[in-house]
Amino acid sequence: MTGPPRARLPDPAAGQACRAGSPGRPSGWKDLQTVKTFDELFSELTERARTRPAGSGTVAALDAGVHAQGKKVLEEAGEVWIAAEHESDQRLAEEISQLLYRVQVLMVGRGLTTEDVYRYL
Numbered sequence: 001m002t003g004p005p006r007a008r009l010p011d012p013a014a015g016q017a018c019r020a021g022s023p024g025r026p027s028g029w030k031d032l033q034t035v036k037t038f039d040e041l042f043s044e045l046t047e048r049a050r051t052r053p054a055g056s057g058t059v060a061a062l063d064a065g066v067h068a069q070g071k072k073v074l075e076e077a078g079e080v081w082i083a084a085e086h087e088s089d090q091r092l093a094e095e096i097s098q099l100l101y102r103v104q105v106l107m108v109g110r111g112l113t114t115e116d117v118y119r120y121l
């Protein structure tokens with residue numbers, strides 16, 4: 001089966017990350033050297049909750065409460081489903097990133113740590 005190149009991960013042999021807009025990647029994709037991991041994002045959101053910087057969307061989402069946080073999780077999950085069936089790989093990846101963010105906001109809102117979740121993986 002042939003199809004478009006699927007250069008989603010850095011080529012270890014090349015010793016560098018793929019760059020946004022490089023061959024095989026849609027423009028707009030982040031340089032993999034700048035992306036953050038699930039754990040790094042969780043640390044960032046935990047810090048936002050602790051320091052409550054002005055203008056933080058995360059602080060606003062936390063202040064909105066668990067009910068609103070849960071609705072966002074459901075909304076993003078639906079968008080992931082739709083993107084998986086009807087949209088590009090890039091759109092799907094973007095929606096998944098938003099779902100992960102919303103799950104993390106809910107975790108912080110409820111006071112869960114990553115270890116609380118990882119023990120069930």
Ligand SMILES: N=c1c2ncn([C@@H]3O[C@H](COP(=O)(O)OP(=O)(O)OP(=O)(O)O)[C@@H](O)[C@H]3O)c2ncn1[C@@H]1O[C@H](COP(=O)(O)O)[C@@H](O)[C@H]1O
Binds near residue numbers: 102
């Ligand atoms: N990864 C995310 C992230 N993913 C999604 N979102 C939020 O979710 C929105 C997209 O969700 P929706 O589809 O519900 O869009 P929307 O309805 O227009 O958004 P809202 O009006 O409901 O906020 C985005 O516009 C962001 O507000 C995120 N907001 C923040 N982050 C990261 O979280 C960290 C802390 O962010 P701040 O708290 O904003 O400083 C930073 O590293 C950010 O990059």
